[in-house]
Amino acid sequence: MxxxxxxxxxxxxxxxxxxxxxxxxxxxxxxxxxxxxxxxxxxxxxxxxxxxxxxxxxxxSKQAIGEMICANCLQEIEREVRTAVAEADLPPEKLRRVFKVFTEASLKLFFRDRKLYDIAASAATENWQAVQAYEARVRTLLREVLQEGRQSGDFERKTPLDETATAIYLVLRPYLNPLLLQYNRDTTDVAPAQLSSLVLRSLSP
Incomplete structure (x- = not known):
């Protein structure tokens, strides 16, 4: 991967x-x-x-500076998630870690400093290029995990891969997007496990 x-x-x-x-x-x-x-x-x-x-x-512009800062923050989250995924052996566990670590890392980064959160909020509101690229890479990571799971026989193969990856991304999005995350903080303790279990049941061959 x-x-x-x-x-x-x-x-x-x-x-x-x-x-x-x-x-x-x-x-x-x-x-x-x-x-x-x-x-x-x-x-x-x-x-x-x-x-x-x-x-x-x-x-x-100031936005260009903000974009670079935002990109650095998002790449920090992505590195943490990819490290956790790489340490898991089986595709189902990889997917569970995607949900768990994206949520934990996003919370840690977006809410440890409320002033820097302003940049993340502006980026999400205005759909900056850094955010678009980040979301595209998240979908790529999901496709990689799904493809590995299909090859191992853990996941079904009938649904088009991109359609499945996009659907899972939409389930995960409230815990990725800083504007949405602030309204879902009261569910972050249980949501990653519950949602990943639901997704995994839907992926059963």
Whole structure:
């Protein structure tokens, strides 16, 4: 199963430029303290010690900086999930871990810092590219687990693979999307196990 996560947010200048990393790190700290919506690029430039024009050499807008921060956060979640999935031997257990770890990692990341949550909320509300790419990779991971389960005989093969992956993604989505997750926090203790059990019963050959 693939473990690589490809960055999906375009930025200006050299891709590996250390200044970009410095800007992103400083912006993450600044947004964490003052909030994303209330911060302008001018505020950020003053806090970082760079000119506004210099920041624009690397990012075309505040949203572009937010997208990079959001992408980093989402990739952190995905790495945690893929590690947990890779450590499971059987496809049914892999699917259970997808539900369990996505929920746990999303809760931990989105709600440990309410200011950074603003970025995730903006990203979800405006359907940023980083969110679209993340959701596409989640569906890819689900297809990989489903395909492995079909090959092992654990899962049924009649339903089209993409249709099945999309349906499972829709079941999982309330625990992936930060806007939806905040309204489902009271069910996160039991939902991953209950929903994954329901999905697994529907996948029985």
């Amino acid at each position: 693939k473990n690589s996560i490809t960055p999906s947010v375009p930025a200006r200048g050299p891709a590996d430029h250390e200044v970009r990393d410095q800007i992103v790190a400083a912006a993450t700290e600044h947004f964490s303290r003052y909030g994303y919506e209330k911060t302008t690029v001018s505020d950020l430039a003053k806090a970082i010690g760079f000119s506004k024009a210099y920041i624009y050499k690397f990012f075309e």
